Amino acid sequence: MLGxxxxxxxxxxxxxxxxxxxGETEYDESCHYHASADFPNLPPCLAGVVAQDNFSTTACAGIGSPGAAGPGWDGGMPPELEEAxxxxxxxxxxxxxALDRPGQRPDFAAAAAKLGVTEDALRSVLPARR
Incomplete structure (x- = not known):
């Protein structure tokens, strides 16, 4: 699966x-699939198991549009997260x-366990949701 x-x-x-x-890939000539530039990006016939930790991308900007950072934020790590x-x-x-669960809300209990802190300690330092 390519970009x-x-x-x-x-x-x-x-x-x-x-x-x-x-077509030609890094693995010589092979049959392969491409994501679309339009939403939804995945091939319409996609079936099978999603591989993890063994992919590469031709995407330059990553997820979201270039310059998508909110007002007053330069796109780096939010200061509140650094403080927490x-x-x-x-x-x-x-x-x-520890908090990252793409497409899902964070599992605070699991995140706290990964970090070796209590769930209450984790929740107490995170910024309130807006």
Missing amino acids: SLEADGSTPEGVDQCHGHA AHTLGVTAEALLN
Whole structure:
């Protein structure tokens, strides 16, 4: 499964109704599928098990549109998260990774266990939801 562009930056040509075609990849000539530049991005015929931790992307901007940071935020780690991590004695990256559940609300009990703190301690240092 590749991004919406070929590895060389060109637009895929000759894709079928499932966004698949045979073409050159880093693994030589092979049959492969492409995500779409339009929502929904996944191929319409996608079936199977989602692989984890073994993918690469041709995306340059990552998730979201370029410059999507909110007002007064430069797109780096939110200061509130840095402060919360410092209070808990962990890194901001560790805190963010523990809370990260794409498409779902955080599991505070699981995050607290990963960080070695109580759930109450974790909840007490996080900024209130707006």
